[in-house]
Amino acid sequence: MVASVAIAQDAPIVPHPSGAEIIALIKQARVRHIVALPDIVTSDGLLWPISKDPKFRLTRICKEDEGVSICGAMSYNGTRAVLMMQQTGLMDSLNAIRAIGVDYELPIVMMVGLQGKEPHVHPDQSAAYGVRIIRPVLDAMGLSHSLIEDPEDVAHIPQAIDAAYAASRPHIFLIGRSPEAPTQ
Amino acid sequence: MTFPRDEALKALIPHVTKDDIVVAVYQSCFDWLALNPRDLNYVAVGAMGQASSHGLGLAIANPDRRVIVLDGDGSLLMNLGALVTIANSGVTNLYHFLSANRVYEVNGAHPLPGAEQVDFAAMAQASGYAGSRSFNDLENFTTALPEVLNTPGPQMSVLEIAAGAPYPRDYNFIHSAGARETFRTALNQG
Numbered sequence: 001m002v003a004s005v006a007i008a009q010d011a012p013i014v015p016h017p018s019g020a021e022i023i024a025l026i027k028q029a030r031v032r033h034i035v036a037l038p039d040i041v042t043s044d045g046l047l048w049p050i051s052k053d054p055k056f057r058l059t060r061i062c063k064e065d066e067g068v069s070i071c072g073a074m075s076y077n078g079t080r081a082v083l084m085m086q087q088t089g090l091m092d093s094l095n096a097i098r099a100i101g102v103d104y105e106l107p108i109v110m111m112v113g114l115q116g117k118e119p120h121v122h123p124d125q126s127a128a129y130g131v132r133i134i135r136p137v138l139d140a141m142g143l144s145h146s147l148i149e150d151p152e153d154v155a156h157i158p159q160a161i162d163a164a165y166a167a168s169r170p171h172i173f174l175i176g177r178s179p180e181a182p183t184q
Numbered sequence: 185m186t187f188p189r190d191e192a193l194k195a196l197i198p199h200v201t202k203d204d205i206v207v208a209v210y211q212s213c214f215d216w217l218a219l220n221p222r223d224l225n226y227v228a229v230g231a232m233g234q235a236s237s238h239g240l241g242l243a244i245a246n247p248d249r250r251v252i253v254l255d256g257d258g259s260l261l262m263n264l265g266a267l268v269t270i271a272n273s274g275v276t277n278l279y280h281f282l283s284a285n286r287v288y289e290v291n292g293a294h295p296l297p298g299a300e301q302v303d304f305a306a307m308a309q310a311s312g313y314a315g316s317r318s319f320n321d322l323e324n325f326t327t328a329l330p331e332v333l334n335t336p337g338p339q340m341s342v343l344e345i346a347a348g349a350p351y352p353r354d355y356n357f358i359h360s361a362g363a364r365e366t367f368r369t370a371l372n373q374g
Contacts, residue, residue: 033244059244059273062265069234073226073241076368099230104364 005118005127012120017151019045019179025154027055029161031080031109035059035067039086041113045179047084064089065096072106080165083110087134090172098141101170108170109161119177123147138172149176187322189283190215190348193254195326196281199333200252205242205371208254209235210290211347212283213358216254218351223370227358233262236270236280243275243337246371250277250333257284257304258296264307267340271312276336280308283345284318290353308340316340 023046034056036047050056061067067083074081085093090112101108116128126132138145144164148154157173164171189212197220200206207226208216217225226242229235239253260282270278286299296302308316314337319325325343332339357363
């Protein structure tokens with residue numbers, strides 16, 4: 001976990017993306033396999049609904065770098081997958097991403113919750129060290145990434161997934177605000 | 185008691201069909217490539233310890249094929265959670281063969297932590313593999329192979345081996361784009 005930072009009581013209230021919309025867009029990108037380690041940012045809005053959705057096959061993993069290998073191997077016959085985790089797991093998986101995603105040029109598509117980030121603050125300005133280093137680390141590795149915070153940010157998901165598989169390279173969606181859980 | 189790894193691999197060769205995927209790691213990979221070169225050998229496992237996870241991805245995406253993982257004990261120790269992940273993934277087409285020589289063979293032959301105590305077959309069984317056993321002689325391994333490979337997986341077979349004949353370590357090949365493309369082409373030919 002990342003040490004949580006105190007959020008000021010007068011911090012602006014910001015809109016969150018829709019979990020249901022993200023899930024619909026993942027399906028639109030012809031993804032039917034989810035490989036995941038639970039992450040508190042995406043737990044209610046994404047992983048719990050996905051786990052109950054018969055259109056997905058969910059593979060629960062014990063450690064994040066397993067998922068990099070699983071998704072990379074699946075891609076050889078064009079099988080698409082999304083790998084879900086928290087940014088701590090992303091940091092733990094960098095060597096696997098380097099080897100399998102970059103050196104081997106495989107399409108590892110990841111959704112990474114930024115645990116500990118203040119909802120109204122850009123990740124690069126987060127008071128949490130473990131959050132604000134993420135984008136610079138990805139940039140240093142030359143990894144494609146995009147940020148999902150506002151509701152309208154989700155629209156690019158299918159195109160980004162298509163592009164990752166077309167170019168056979170990784171893409172990392174950074175989830176900066178908890179997606180809203182679907183209404184029961 | 186141990187038996188030579190290359191003799192174990194030679195015993196496996198007649199049971200590998202043209203549609204089977206073989207995922208091999210480190211010295212097992214180099215031995216296997218010399219003994220049984222074929223297009224459906226998957227050699228690009230990248231980071232150490234990841235062979236079984238690559239095998240799982242291939243097993244999920246290719247349910248009509250058997251996936252045979254030729255793993256190493258040092259590698260598996262780096263990714264022990266994979267045993268639990270594989271056992272609980274629902275795949276039945278993964279066959280895990282672990283060359284247990286109790287040393288990091290390609291990294292100077294230093295001993296594994298717990299080299300004398302670790303029971304890999306028990307680990308796989310406790311993780312929920314459909315079947316798990318150890319072999320310390322070639323005859324028993326050869327006799328058991330047909331049943332092991334025709335029983336729904338995931339199946340773990342631990343081979344208590346010693347290095348056999350020396351085979352060349354061609355790291356450039358296993359990390360090459362050509363090796364990956366050969367595998368990809370063969371896989372998608374149906």
